[in-house]
Amino acid sequence: MGRYSFLGNRILQMIPVLIGITVITFFLLRLIPGDPARQILGQHYTPQSGAELRRALGLDRPLWDQYGLFMKHLFQGSLGDSINYQQPTTTVISQRLPATLFLVVYSAVMAAVIAVPVGVCSALRKGGIFDQVARVWFLVAYAMPAFWLGIIMILIFAVHLHLFPVNGYGTGFTGHLRYLFLPAMTIAVAFSTVLVRTLRASTLAVLATDYVDTARIKGISRFAVLRRHVVRNAIISLVVVFGVNLAFLVSTTVLIENVFGIPGLGRLLVDSVSTRDYTVVQGTTLVFAFFVVMVNLLTDVVHAALDPRVSAA
């Protein structure tokens, strides 16, 4: 199979998943007990506004029609209006998106910077002191609640050492880098526990292959073999692991935004729960799921580009 048909197939596979995501997010609103219109409007409820909303959401029509209406609005780029912000949900979400994207990318880079050296070194001296220490550390780090780790980071680096701000988002690129350092570090520590385990295993697998032996027998130096074969393959597997665990990364980001008061989508999601802004909850969920599916596609494409064996298989 050629590279392009691999890509085409992958995109075709994605379509039913995207449709399924809209079905699940559509049904989210139906989980509201009682009359959704009354719940959504809350104190704004009057018989008149209730009837209006019911008509807008199509609650008076059969379920299948309601889903059709939801999809029609979605294709028109509408996710309904936010009751709390008195704005279209899409506007509210797009205002919050940059902070979340910045944080996700920042922490993914940091996690890679931690995980690649640790994973490779652990595998090189399997059972050695470094491997043992790393193992114990990641055992403990995996059990740490990320939000608690965030607070401990604030306690040490912000409150006592005054190195970083306690919370907020900052202004400008360097401002974001500084303000988001602790949150990104927190997410990276949590995320690297997942990455290291897989990286170590895949590096061990590469070290056991014939081509590594061949390279060594040819007389290539240990370091060159490491650089050309071992680390390069480790980075390829990093892309795969990254894709597989992206949902974990996004989940942690949602949590950590709330610890550090970062005006991103995760904060919006949680705030909207307490203000009962159901359409925003629904919209944010949809955006997060689409994001994960899209980035998964991207990692598959990058993986295929880096490793020709993928599209050949």
Added chain:
Amino acid sequence: MSAINPSVALLGLLERRVRRRNNAFRRRASLLVGGGLLLAVIVVTLAAPLITSYDPDAIDPLHPLAAPLSPGHVFGTDSFGRDILARMLYGGRVDLLIAFGATAVTLVVGTTIGLFSGYVGGWIDSTIMRIVDLFFAFPFFVLVIAIVAMLGPSVFNMFLAIWMTSWISYARITRGHTLSAKRQEYVLAAKALGYRGRRIMLRHILPNVLSFVVIFAMVDAVGNVLLGAALGFLGLGAKPPSPEWGVMISDGQSYIFTAWWLSTIPGIAIVIVGVGFSLLGDGLADILRIGD
């Protein structure tokens, strides 16, 4: 190459035997340490009234924010003067209940669905697996929050949200192993003997699949402890004044400049429970001879 010196070969054999014994020891060590940690936490939370005489909700306006090791309060007090040790012990009951309650139900439901789906096959199997894939597309935490949001934040709705979403992992694992078991001779033999599907599933396949499920359940339990605490922290699970550990961490964040212990202590307790489950899982995996 010359023939191997017999004494060297003997040495190698001895060395291997020692290594095997070391491995066996390590295996039992993670099982014992993990099980011990969990057992200790369970015992102290159940024996809370014997360990402390304080009521976890009793407010003492005269002694707020007492530091750890102050007289009468080993772990100090919070902003309402409530004894932290008492709150930790009683709160542990909530967190352990979340860990066991959430994990046990999804384990049973997910395993049943996976077993059935894998064994029956056909369109039922592909439909169920498409649903499973779909749930995997969502960031798990976001989906749980969204469901809790719609149902209304409470401990019971948190359980509902976890039950609705967590079965997928068990279903996927069980289904995969059921598929490979289905092709093995013992299942074919059972079929040839004319046993009914239900008997083959429950008596023949399930016992062989269960070890994978139980090991995953330990990982899942760590996840559920963290999830329960995270939802408490965000105000979407257990609610103040409940002494749930996540809620306690959240309460403590407001006093981070003056009282570090409020958030720190509950977090350490969560780490202990999580490490306990992880070690128990590692030990079980080693004993059941399943590599990671």
